[in-house]
Amino acid sequence: MKTIKSILSWVIPVVIGLAIAFLVRSYLFQVVRVDGSSMTPNLTNNERVFAFRQERIKHLSVIVFDAHGEDPRVTTKMYYVKRVIGMPGDKVSYRDGNLYVNGKLVPQRFISNYERTVGTARGAKATRWNLASVAKTRGWGNKPETVPAGEYFVLGDHRYVSNDSRYWGFVKKDKIMGVVKVPFWGSASAKKNVNKRTVDY
Numbered sequence: 001m002k003t004i005k006s007i008l009s010w011v012i013p014v015v016i017g018l019a020i021a022f023l024v025r026s027y028l029f030q031v032v033r034v035d036g037s038s039m040t041p042n043l044t045n046n047e048r049v050f051a052f053r054q055e056r057i058k059h060l061s062v063i064v065f066d067a068h069g070e071d072p073r074v075t076t077k078m079y080y081v082k083r084v085i086g087m088p089g090d091k092v093s094y095r096d097g098n099l100y101v102n103g104k105l106v107p108q109r110f111i112s113n114y115e116r117t118v119g120t121a122r123g124a125k126a127t128r129w130n131l132a133s134v135a136k137t138r139g140w141g142n143k144p145e146t147v148p149a150g151e152y153f154v155l156g157d158h159r160y161v162s163n164d165s166r167y168w169g170f171v172k173k174d175k176i177m178g179v180v181k182v183p184f185w186g187s188a189s190a191k192k193n194v195n196k197r198t199v200d201y
Contacts, residue, residue: 030177032064034081038156038163042110042193043081049186049194051178057084059101060110062180062194063154063171070175071168081180082164082171086153091144094120100144110193111157119159152176157193 099106151170156162
């Protein structure tokens with residue numbers, strides 16, 4: 001009897017702890033690792049951030065999502081971290097070096113002027129679905145791209161290297177794990193440009 005009680009004395013707390021951890025991860029937040037440089041200068045490679053599942057997605061929110069089924073080159077579950085530019089139903093266009101959503105200029109103060117203009121139009125991986133080619137072949141500016149219902153148009157902050165909606169299209173809502181928040185130990189600029197959006201258009 002003492003042996004059983006002894007076993008239960010540590011088994012029960014472990015089970016409770018695992019159950020709490022599962023509930024937190026499933027319904028509240030999860031720690032994720034940024035992989036790659038597509039979100040620099042705001043998020044760096046191997047940086048740890050939180051993904052909050054219940055946080056409401058807004059324009060310029062940084063999100064984590066499963067790219068499997070979105071990016072055709074991804075053949076297994078893989079998480080991408082990108083910034084939401086277009087919400088469901090938005091009309092996104094690119095002209096004269098600027099991004100527009102529903103006819104309004106997107107104020108992208110979280111990246112440099114180069115990234116807002118040249119970097120957005122030209123990517124190192126640019127082949128088919130980049131903003132410059134879309135503007136030319138699909139008539140962006142005259143006929144903006146409409147984000148489908150239940151989907152999002154996303155871009156990396158480091159536009160020149162980011163593999164994002166310019167190449168493979170939109171992100172479905174059910175693929176999104178949560179909204180990214182930089183923890184208290186992160187840099188002040190990262191917390192400002194990721195956690196606190198100064199404008200919503």
